[in-house]
Amino acid sequence: MRSLLSLCALLVLLSTAHAAVFRSPNVKHLTTRTFKKAVHSSDKLTLAAFVAPWCGYCKKLAPEYDRVADSLKGITNVVSVDCDTDENKPLCGEMGIQGFPTLKMFPGGSAPPRSYDGPRETRDIIAAATGNMPTFVKRAGTAAEVAELREKAAAKPVSLLFTSAGKVTPLYKALSTDFHRSIDFYAARDTKVGEEAMKSFGVEKTPALLVLHGGEVSKYDGPLKYDSLHKFLADFAQNKQGHKAKKAHEDL
Missing domain, CATH: 3.40.30.10 (Glutaredoxin)
Structure with missing residues (x-):
């Protein structure tokens, strides 16, 4: 019984690790239920990565995106959405996600998002995010x-x-x-x-x-x-x- 419980715990751990494309604690993982409130209730720019854990390009992006999140802590909101889960598929469909990874910038409030199609390197992503920040x-x-x-x-x-x-x-x-x-x-x-x-x-x-x-x-x-x-x-x-x-x- 104990070995069975240990095996189940290991499987859950492996599943969680597999699903977590990004490792930085400064990347907030959102769902269909939490996304709109988190993004549209904030006056700050939100940088969102729509990903799938099996996607090779997402894995390649991961260390760059983690560094972006660490560098922009407090400056912008940096989030991710796992489009591979059934719970998040309605949101990803609404956002028009057709490939992974897709990066979008939400300027704050109810302003429409902008797609980021530039180089997937830390410096370039940071420059795009900070260049589109709202200001008062x-x-x-x-x-x-x-x-x-x-x-x-x-x-x-x-x-x-x-x-x-x-x-x-x-x-x-x-x-x-x-x-x-x-x-x-x-x-x-x-x-x-x-x-x-x-x-x-x-x-x-x-x-x-x-x-x-x-x-x-x-x-x-x-x-x-x-x-x-x-x-x-x-x-x-x-x-x-x-x-x-x-x-x-x-x-x-």
Whole structure:
């Protein structure tokens, strides 16, 4: 009896290992039941791989896709769907999947997906995903526009990034999708707004991230990593929600 149970457990393990095309814990495995809620309820871009465990090309893609998921942790959602299971066949049919692997990018919310047909290498997939990310970051292009953000912060916290980069980074875009309902996001390029505008906020060099809230300015001084930045901004988002709840209660 014990040997029979052991054999059954081994078969289940082998079956699970066979079905798991991707090994990274940062690849979320979705089903017909969980896919739409996970993808369409998120403001972030979702990169989805539709695969079959027996597919040789899927196995070839696996290490590249795992590296993509690890590199984009927190930046985009990276998911997979096993189209070989009966449960997921309706979803794969709805998505028009005709071959494996098929990669699709969902820009966020209810926006229609885009197929990715480029090279199946880590660098190229990352470039395509980050290039199609949604963003809620606005530009403050002059010293006067930067100064005006102090007034805006009286009603809603403002995240202000002083930067030397000409483009908004994927990291800052991702944070804006996380908190745009509670925090307004701005980026100001040092060469556009000038040193005096930066010094008025106590900033000497870039990059520098500030949160303006009420009449106060809080400067982030940790590592430029998603988890640390997310934790920093979450405090201001929660305070904003708490303030709204308190105001609603006072209005009753």
